[in-house]
Amino acid sequence: MSGQLLAFWALSFVILSGALYIVMTKNIMHAVFMHLLTMSMIAAVYGLLHADFMAAMQVLIYAGAVTAMVVFALMLTKSQSRPDGAGIAVDNQQRGASFLTAAGFLAVVIYVLVPQKWAVHEAAPVVKSDVAAMGAIIFKSYILPFEVISVILLAALIGVIVLARKED
Amino acid sequence: MAREFIYLVPEIIVLATALGVLVLDLVLGAKRKPLILALASVAGLLAAAGFTANLMGQRAIVMADMFVIDSFGLVLKVVILVGAALSVLLAVGFLERPKSHPGEYDFLIVASTLGMMVMTGSNNLLLAFLGIQLTSIPLYILAGFKRNDSKSSEAALKYFLLGVLTAALMLYGMSLLYGLTGTLNLTTIAARLGGIKTNDPVLFLGMVFIIAGFSFKIAAVPFHFWAPDVYEGSPTCVTAFISAVPKIAGFAVLLRLVYTAFPALTPQWTGLMALMAVLTMVTGNIMAIPQKDIKRMLAFSGIAHVGYALIALAVPGQNAMGALVFYLLAYSAMTAGAFTIVVAVGRVSHEHQITSFAGLGTRAPVLAAAMTVFLLSMLGFPLTAGFTGKFLVFSAAIEKHYVWLALIGVINSVISLYYYFGVVRQMYLTPARATTKMQVSGLVWLLIAIALTVTFALGIYPEPVINLTRHLVVLFARF
Known part of the structure; x- marks a missing residue:
């Protein structure tokens, strides 16, 4: 396993955990910071693919501008809940059905995509972006x-x- | 490249109209503002329609193979532009209330129309995706235009969430297809698929995801769940627009995708379309029966009509393509007409129950008669546009030996008799709760007259339009 692949798996783990945390947490401020982390790690994936310019844009726009916008929006709106998030439901009574749907979708995608032989080209050596x-x-x-x-x-x-x- | 811009003149006019309306909104005084803004938008949209009609007969592929000019797209663009112009006029009464923001309303309608034109002409999945977004984002906002109405907000939110979900699904499908072929260009995809096994499961999955995304726009089962709530919650003039015009663009982009990119997969997608057609017809008609709200009833009836139109996609060929274009034309005329009357009745009764049509036969006899014509047309009664449309679609199916599909269509038409006649019974056999004559504005009369003319013209003397759709409507990429 090459170092690049190893880095990819590590980054993917952080990205997916971060994304999961965003939708599961009751504290919206924590979600914002996790969003910052997730977006930065996606920038790292671009860097891994030698897409330096894309990585820089990702950091500037998503990690920087969008996160700052969300913080501003939070600052300017009146919160109707307590800071610890008590009383906010992050799911509803349909969680079972939606879990089954998502799991079924995942199963189909894995079943179809994993055996696929993709036409992979040797990447031309990238000198600079x-x-x-x-x-x-x-x-x-x-x-x-x-x-x-x-x-x-x-x-x-x-x-x-x-x-x-x-x-x- | 500069010469290519001549093909984009209609789109540029529509964009200029959208921006012009915004500026006009700032400089105009409050007096008669909704009407003046509407007339400005209509002028722009009709000018664009004129230029589009002027391009008829041209075949070109421009802007680095992104945008295709062919008579199929041009015909549908003219229908879209005229439909949008009529929708703008329909909203004038709604926007005459104080604090109603007519400038933003007209801008959003025109911007959405531009998105539909992009959808209709796109030869590239990226551009098709952006066209769908440009169509949808203004529609999400228009659905929630009544800020203080919780149902309107619910409609906007539901439309938005389901729209985003299908957009994600569609992008995923496009990425799979890009992974297989290395391109997003529809014609190049078709060429590169020559080297790929057509039973490749990834290819099938990618195609299904993209079709799913496009099916959301036309509200085909199982991507129809937004339709009843959005139709019910949106301001009725927005519902009239959503129910007719974007579906034309949705069908255009769907047909272009399967005909241009996937000729190699014809058995797969025709099967898929046939399945969707049956599900959509049956679900739409069965679910329309118990509805108490006229907008929800028309939503399910609209779903059923998408099912009939999908039959034309399930049987590929020139005749079926012509039948589809004809059906879309007929569908938009009769739906727009019916919704115009719902708007007129709603302005008096302030509700949209089917029972609010009680006694319309005595309160507004002409209105009731017009509504009866539109409902008969939806049913597929002879001498109306709906009959010719269904006849063309079903005979295209029979011609390709899909007799069972045509049969299911006919059975469904019989089922629809029940709920269409529910409205007619209310209008003529149930006594009115109020006895006063109904006041209807001149603009509404004009719109009803246009819809009636088209409905009767396509029913009584459809030959010129049939010839147009049979011979003139050709795709840039021939199959």
């Missing part, structure tokens, strides 16, 4: 998706204003 080439791809081949994303963000922005406005 070529941001200029990436920019050229985004603004040539992917210009249309890029522009559509900007409209999606605008629509989401307007939508948030509509939902957050004061009625009367």
Whole structure:
């Protein structure tokens, strides 16, 4: 087992545990910090794949900006529960059915994906992350998706204003 | 590349309309604002429809193989744009209440319409995904537009959560497909699948996940659970939009996916579509029977109609494709018409129980007659659009020896007689609780007149449209 693979498994373990903690904890502040950890570890996976630029973006946007936004949102909204999270239910009476569904989905995916022989190519040696080439791809081949994303963000922005406005 | 932008003119006009409405919202005074903004949006949408119609007959694939121009997409885009324009007009009365934010409302409708145009023309899974998101995000917000209404908020939240779940499923399927073929381009996927065994389970799983994601948009069983609650909770003018227009784009993207990317897997996906068609028809019709709320009843009836349309996807071929386009046209006309009347009745009675239609035959005889026509059309009564649509779909199925599928469709149409006539019975045989004549605005009359014209035109003299759908509607990638 190569060092890269070992690192991948270790990172995956931390990412999945962190993600699980986020949805299980009753303390939303703990969830925010676990979110920070999980997102940083995903950045590490990108680093492992020699995608340095992606890793940097992941840290800047998800670990940095998004986490900071969540903290701001928490700071500015009035909490209706006690800080220890007492009285908050993180699941409901359908937990059995949803567990079975998720487990069934996992079983199907493992059954199908594990025996699959993927067409793996020997990766070309990466000298350095070529941001200029990436920019050229985004603004040539992917210009249309890029522009559509900007409209999606605008629509989401307007939508948030509509939902957050004061009625009367 | 610059020359390619000529093909994107309709999309650019729609984007400019969306932004223009936002700016206009800021500069206009409060007087007649909803109407002026609506007319501006309608002008933009109809201009885009005109440019789209002008491109008819062109075949091109532009923007680095991302976006495809073919008459199949162009015809559906015109239908989407006209449908969106009518939806904007329908909402004017709703937006005339104080503090109703007409600028944001019209912007969201137009932005969602742009998403549907992107969906309809995308030749790339990434672009299709983004198109679906651009369609859906404004719809989540529109569903929750009545901020102080808990049912409206519930509708928005349910729509959003299920939408995100299916988006994740769809992305997972796309990643599997990318892992197998190394591309997201539909035509390249078809070419690369030549080197892969078609019974590869990963390929099948990826295809199923992507189809599942697209099926959410058209509310096909088993991805329909959002529909009744969203239809019931949303403002009725939003429901009218959601029930008709996005489904056209959903069918477009679904058909383009299976016809362009998976010709090698035709037996697999036709089986899948046939199964979904049967489940969708039966579930929709059975569940519509006990409904007390007209919006929920029309939601399940809409699900049943998606089932009939799916029959046309289960039997590939030029005739079936034409039948599907015709069916979508007929479906949107009669659904939009029925919902317009629900809006009109709701504005007077402030509720949406089927019993609120009691005595409509005496209170508003023309309205009741129009509603009867739309319901008969949904039933598939001769001389209406619904009959021609069902006839084309069922005969396309029989032509390909899927007699059993057509038979199930016919049996389901008979079942639907029960709940459609429940409404007719309320209108004509149950005495009204209030005896005053109903007031209906001129705009609503105009919309009903348009829907009635299309419903009758497609029922009485459908030949020109049938010829159009049979011969003109071709995909860029021929199968």
